[in-house]
Amino acid sequence: MKPLGIAVIGCGAISGVHLKSVAGLESAKLLAVVDTNEALARTTAEQYSCDYYTDYREMLKRADIDVVHVCTAHYLHAPMTVDALAAGKHVLTEKPMAETKAAAQTMLDAAAKHTDVQLGVIFQNRYNPASVIMKRYVDSGELGKLQGMKGIVTWHRDAKYYATEWKGNWATEGGGVLINQSIHTLDLLQWLGGELASIKGTMSTDALEGVIEVEDTVHAHLVFRSGVTAIFYATNAYAINSPVEVELLFENGKLSMQGDTLYLTQNGEQTLLSEPVVNELGEKSYWGVSHGVQIRDFYEHVATGRKFWIDGAEGYKAFRSVMDIYESSRSGKRIQYSENTVTTS
Ligand SMILES: NC(=O)c1ccc[n+]([C@@H]2O[C@H](COP(=O)([O-])OP(=O)(O)OC[C@H]3O[C@@H](n4cnc5c(N)ncnc54)[C@H](O)[C@@H]3O)[C@@H](O)[C@H]2O)c1
The missing domain is CATH 3.30.360.10 (Dihydrodipicolinate Reductase; domain 2)
Structure with a gap:
């Protein structure tokens, strides 16, 4: 089966755990990282041999990206998730879902609307x-x-x-x-x-x-x-x-x-x-180190079309x-x- 194309938004503290996990899987290929800090995005991309972006919306235009990991500050989870789901990408967002109930609701609404893609939340x-x-x-x-x-x-x-x-x-x-x-x-x-x-x-x-x-x-x-x-x-x-x-x-x-x-x-x-x-x-x-197991489980659900739990x-x-x-x-x-x-x- 063709590996899933992966992008990670946010190259800060937690991103290394996600990037290392993706790099260790044959079922997925890291294609892009995104960070508004261009130097950080570039060095991360060099380290993991992928492309980099400073605007996640540019990354979302790529047809070869199937799954987007959201690894940014809490208040950015909702808008990034909603945009990514609307762009036809599966989303695995870091916890917590959002910073307010209203923001989290926009994610639930987007997931309910775009049933061809899945939303997963990290609780490793x-x-x-x-x-x-x-x-x-x-x-x-x-x-x-x-x-x-x-x-x-x-x-x-x-x-x-x-x-x-x-x-x-x-x-x-x-x-x-x-x-x-x-x-x-x-x-x-x-x-x-x-x-x-x-x-x-x-x-x-x-x-x-x-x-x-x-x-x-x-x-x-x-x-x-x-x-x-x-x-x-x-x-x-x-x-x-x-x-x-x-x-x-x-x-x-x-x-x-x-x-x-x-x-x-x-x-x-x-x-x-x-x-x-x-x-x-x-x-x-x-x-707190079971990220790799959850990420692999999410990908397996995405690849087989089963609903992620x-x-x-x-x-x-x-x-x-x-x-x-x-x-x-x-x-x-x-x-x-x-x-x-x-x-x-
Ligand atoms: N599951 C866990 O055990 C665990 C552990 C640590 C952190 N986290 C979660 O991970 C998320 C990120 O935390 P962190 O500590 O890595 O934060 P961080 O501040 O270290 O990293 C966030 C990164 O996002 C970048 N960024 C900011 N705005 C952006 C934008 N518009 N587009 C792209 N990139 C942007 C920043 O430049 C920064 O590099 C949080 O939700 C946090 O709760 C989870």
Whole structure:
């Protein structure tokens, strides 16, 4: 089969993971990169032997490009995705989908309109071996009913990290630790817990007050339709990046994840279920490095015409919770979900 033609928009920090992943696949060929920083676009293109553009709309005119990766600031995801879908390109956008619900809705609408192409959202941590095992236990019911969950993210981001044009601002980043760093953990809780019944959250700017306008700390309480509840805490104000923690409490056992290490505790005994490994792309697995696996999975769905499972509607779920935690924090009220209001694409 002819390799898919790929373009990556945005040659910043995360782009290397995408570019390296594409370069390692026979099913795809990187044809172009785009960045408004021309020097960066040129050196990236030289490194990966492809063409470069400074205007993504010029790149979208190419008939040989099938899939576009959106690796830019949050506020640019929606317009770039909408334009790319309209140009007949499949889109794999970085998380979060967008910076506001209205912007995300334009992506869902575009995906619903252009049914010949697919929209995928990066949530690579669903592919981590520990996440896959946790999901299997939830679905199989072999540990009895799921009773409760917790997700904890204690990371470090200082003023230097936020000294870019788009980070730390509501308008361009759409939030702080919740929308950017810990949305992955919120996504896992929702993937494991199912449809939400209600959510309540509180945010604050503790360490970086006066430096950033967005939050650096948040906590939330989630109630799922099944009756399962989850507590969630995330901060960028810790001294280091600690391994992300997720705990699932079942009737007959407990799963405890720390980074890529997963333990089952049952009848007072602890069993190791998963630990960091080197994946097929030669990457040492640590929390957050499953990009290559998700990208390959997306391409397989595109090539075979099967619907990709982390599509716009699925990507919207954690994003909606992020937005609703912000709203809940501002109003002091719990947000109730009467029915599934997520638009399916
Ligand atoms: N999945 C993950 O674990 C993960 C990790 C890090 C970042 N991300 C996401 O990746 C995205 C990018 O983050 P980053 O840290 O790489 O940002 P970055 O600021 O390092 O890179 C963004 C790049 O986009 C370029 N750019 C700006 N405007 C542009 C335009 N109009 N056209 C083309 N290029 C343009 C900038 O010049 C810059 O090089 C964000 O959505 C972020 O949340 C995801």
